[in-house]
Amino acid sequence: MSHSTGQFRVLLTVDCLVFGFEKNELKLLLVPNEGDGEPGKWSLIGGFLQEAESLDETAICILEKVTGLKEVYMESLKPFSNPKRGLSERTIGIAYFFLVNFNRLDHQAIKRHKAKWFLINQMPAMVADHREIVNSAIEQLRCSADRRLVLFELLQEQFTLPELLTVYESVYGKVFDVRNFNRKFLSMGFLLKQTEKSWLTSKKGAFYYKLDKELYSLSFIDYKV
């Protein structure tokens, strides 16, 4: 068929969406846009695919440069390929999302790259189709959270049930019933109650929990919340 005769080559960019959870809020890391005619807008952290690298390798390399992190939960998204994406040459965009633990970040590296955190529901104006990429990443993150318990990746080693609830509510963009939510997670059996309480969110305090890592990894596949 005619589709096998084309010898048309394209540039590939890798865009990284770094999601973090800090002060009870879900945030995304962006950099100021530089020099493609859309001043004042923000952009995903990214770069071009290199010859010797897979897309995954390029993404991991970009993440490490900006955040200092290496081994974090990542997923690639479907490609963005509209011929009119608003870039000077035909470029296909491949995006990845990463779920990072806020405490482990290299905040100096982030500063050096002029990167800034934005609240998920207060995104600034973004270049080209980056806003569309963000929406698509959130949709895929929900899908993954449905099937695997990936959202724990955003939490610290010790966390409270209200924090867990907030992560879920931020990602899904809706309010869950607190009692049902807590009951569901406690019944899964891998939340280990600690003796200390957090006093940040309520006067009564909220017990800290840790993950039973072994049970958690067993339940990682095919569990719907």
Added chain:
Amino acid sequence: MSHSTGQFRVLLTVDCLVFGFEKNELKLLLVPNEGDGEPGKWSLIGGFLQEAESLDETAICILEKVTGLKEVYMESLKPFSNPKRGLSERTIGIAYFFLVNFNRLDHQAIKRHKAKWFLINQMPAMVADHREIVNSAIEQLRCSADRRLVLFELLQEQFTLPELLTVYESVYGKVFDVRNFNRKFLSMGFLLKQTEKSWLTSKKGAFYYKLDKELYSLSFIDYKV
């Protein structure tokens, strides 16, 4: 960062996974591999991205050529980009899956392209990383089926509950409890019981159902089975 100086361009192929449901079995359409040193193996239907097209457009065009179908449910997968994919030049593979209604296919066109249907659990030897692409498509299909009721796309206008169950069991690769399964779907309220029965699957017969299209499309988003 160094990732923005590269001016490396690649070829992009679009590979189409066409899933169909016939005679109570889930099948995938493949073509015999031609001329890249892996004789006797089978390949996904595909071609190169063209200059004026988005990846979606290329995929739709390829699908139409081989199956005669145009407007069917489709999703793109994450890219396949390993530098050692076993192709002579660096090529990134973008795959799409389509869910087709077997009755609407142009079987002449399929024959002309020497394409053949294979049972999902009896795949032949496949070129390069195509087997990996198939696995990845099935995983994504499950994820979509979890969140949206996409599997109805594989059924005829009239279908029985045993057929619906078989579609789910084929895609998920596991056995569901018949009673719970039927109860769940009947309680959703968009299955319209018909007066006729099918006598294909049991002596007792099984009533046909149709979708209440309006209610079904309302429940399309965010419904977990």
